[in-house]
Amino acid sequence: MGQVYVFNTQDCKTNAFSLYVYAFILCLIPYLELGFAILVFFIFCLCFPCLVRLASYLDDESGTPQDVISKLPCRTFTVSKEVNSIEAPLCSICLAEYEQDQQLRILPCKHEFHTTCIDPWLGNKPSCPLCRASVLNQERGV
Ligand SMILES: [Zn+2]
Numbered sequence: 001m002g003q004v005y006v007f008n009t010q011d012c013k014t015n016a017f018s019l020y021v022y023a024f025i026l027c028l029i030p031y032l033e034l035g036f037a038i039l040v041f042f043i044f045c046l047c048f049p050c051l052v053r054l055a056s057y058l059d060d061e062s063g064t065p066q067d068v069i070s071k072l073p074c075r076t077f078t079v080s081k082e083v084n085s086i087e088a089p090l091c092s093i094c095l096a097e098y099e100q101d102q103q104l105r106i107l108p109c110k111h112e113f114h115t116t117c118i119d120p121w122l123g124n125k126p127s128c129p130l131c132r133a134s135v136l137n138q139e140r141g142v
């Protein structure tokens with residue numbers, strides 16, 4: 001309606017100039033909103049790769065710090081101790097049975113894994129692959 005008023009009432013412009021300005025601003029608002037939406041869309045498109053990079057950077061940061069990993073207790077697997085168990089204990093990451101003299105790392109939740117399997121995992125995620133118990137919270141609690 002504002003646009004019709006602005007474009008069809010040339011002769012009234014001088015008589016009702018303030019009304020003309022008001023109508024002009026009214027019909028300008030949708031264009032401004034459209035321009036703003038397009039601007040936001042372009043900013044989003046430009047920033048999206050940056051956001052993805054930032055997210056992956058934050059993901060890397062959420063791994064377990066190396067000093068926390070090295071503080072977790074280790075033990076050497078010996079066959080004689082585990083003989084009484086019906087099934088030979090498995091490493092849940094590589095699904096291989098533990099063998100004599102292999103280094104195991106014991107997480108705060110008492111789950112055990114090969115040191116060579118769990119260390120890279122903890123580098124990415126600070127939690128047990130089996131029960132999701134956080135390694136970091138347990139460390140802080142001690
Ligand atoms: Zn393993």
Ligand SMILES: [Zn+2]
Pocket residue numbers: 107109110111128129130131132133
């Ligand atoms: Zn666990």
